[in-house]
Amino acid sequence: MSGRHTLVLFPGRHHAVTRFQVQRLREITAGGPAAGALVVWAITSANHGSTRRNPLPGHRREALVTQVITASDLPGVVVPVPDVPSHPRFSELVTTTVGTSLPHLPEVTPATTLVACSTPAVAAEYAARGFTVVGVEDTVEPRATGPWQVVEMLAAGDPSWSGVAHPETVRFYERYDVVSAVPALFADPVVSDDGDLTETRDxxxxxxxxxxxxxxxxxxxxxxxxxxxxxxxxxxxxxxxxxxxxxxxxxxxxxxxxxxxxxxxxxxxxxxxxxxxxxxxxxxxxxxxxxxxxxxxxxxxxxxxxxxxxxxxxxxxxxxxxxxxxxxxxxxxxxxxxxxxxxxVGPEDPDRAVVLTLRTDDGAPLAAPRTDLDGLDREGVAAVVEGLSTDARMVQFAHDFPRLSGADWRAEPLGEGRWRLRLADAMEFLTTKDYTDNWLSECHEQFCGLSPTGWEELLTGVGFTLRPGSGGTRNDWLVEHRFAPCAALADAVTGEPVDWPVTHVLTVAERPLG
Missing domain, CATH: 3.40.50.150 (Vaccinia Virus protein VP39)
Structure with missing residues (x-):
């Protein structure tokens, strides 16, 4: 190859292309060891989309880059690379994907390929494999604004993003309404950066x-x-x-x-x-x-x-x-x-004071809650919780549920497996205690936030009418297999047994004619 690179590998998520990036790629391919080289835009996490981490799906990013390449007359090709968990051989996944996707190109090796990258960890991985790495945004002082900063500026409502982005990025964003979609996605109150409800869910x-x-x-x-x-x-x-x-x-x-x-x-x-x-x-x-x-x-x-x-x-x-x-x-x-x-659903009388008596002999005891569960993997958390007695699970639940769900949940330990608390709070524990596979995720969730009557009031309040068949029901399988074998409810004042309340609700809400 006489020391000349025929390819410039440009890895990144490429949710935007900036004016500076195109300028820098022109410089790299205009002279020196990569003169006349073909730029390979490797789009990582290409199978992710509509998340804060990856707002544009892979096919949109591929189209964006292709549009920039065509308009800029900058020789290049695009290769989508699937997302994988972080690992030290990610650069090999990228280069192998390029090779299998475009077998007509020269093999991606240190002899044929220059890598353009300004992410230190990624650049170091390619350098360790013998690739020559040149910077992009970090080659000027102050450092040039990068593509992800363009996305963040757009999400924050900063109009100056369009002056940093390549004109074809601006046109592309307007054509596909990315200008509205990105701010809405970043403002989503529920979904995590990766587009899921919680990072602890399996x-x-x-x-x-x-x-x-x-x-x-x-x-x-x-x-x-x-x-x-x-x-x-x-x-x-x-x-x-x-x-x-x-x-x-x-x-x-x-x-x-x-x-x-x-x-x-x-x-x-x-x-x-x-x-x-x-x-x-x-x-x-x-x-x-x-x-x-x-x-x-x-x-x-x-x-x-x-x-x-x-x-x-x-x-x-x-x-x-x-x-x-x-x-x-x-x-x-x-x-x-x-x-x-x-x-x-929660019980009709959520604030009723009850005493919940739990078995202490169906697992290990727990004098104080474990405070290290957040540092364990899902299997480790499950192993801890599964080994506890029902009463000990209550000890752990009393620590995890309030902090993760944000609920005003309280229980007074009375000793010997007995707890004084609200009926709704008792049912929160009983309906969650067996979800050991996703314990931390389940402790985010409140099962008893509304009662059947609360549902009726909410639905009619927004304008629905309830059809026949709506109402609360009790899942007797849960009573027989999950509640009764390990727990009992009694009124906190009279000591009389309390029947198991409703556990589910079915509502058939109709929009009135007119």
């Missing part, structure tokens, strides 16, 4: 639980669903819609699924591509209904949500966000259309 177990429960859930909500345009809010991996799509009554319906969790939607899209849905009119959308409308006004015949609204309560602002959620559903519902919601 979506493998959640997906399995959703899929396994889909048929049972359909038995509950199915009689109330209506054909037409149907929207499953919090669709997870599409298990309910898969069953609905197979029902003859919905053969002509348009079925939509919306969720905020990227891993679950990816599975739903995979199922769709595999032909899992008998009705081909199925679409999936990643969105958060709290951040804005997900469907046009008065366009949906039937919305359904399963085990979702308690998450809105927990990860949002409590009841006000549930009211906002209900208002958004009302807005997109046709007159005469319905919203069918099934979820956990």
């Amino acid at each position: 979506y493998r177990t959640y997906k399995a639980a959703f899929e396994n429960a889909a048929r049972r859930k359909l038995e509950i909500v199915g009689p109330h669903l209506r054909p037409g345009r149907l929207l499953d809010i919090g669709c997870a991996s599409g298990g309910l819609l898969e069953l609905v799509a197979g029902e003859p009554a919905f053969a002509e319906s348009d079925l939509f699924g919306v969720d905020v969790a990227r891993p679950l939607l990816a599975e739903a899209e995979h199922k769709k591509a595999s032909g899992a849905f008998a009705n081909p009119n199925v679409w999936f959308l990643r969105a958060n209904i709290l951040s804005g409308p997900v469907m046009p006004e008065r366009s949906v015949d039937c919305s359904v949500s399963l085990a979702l609204t308690h998450e809105v309560f927990s990860y949002g602002a409590g009841r006000p966000d549930v009211e906002l959620f209900a208002q958004r559903v009302l807005d997109h519902t046709r007159p005469g259309g319905v919203w069918v919601n099934s979820d956990v």
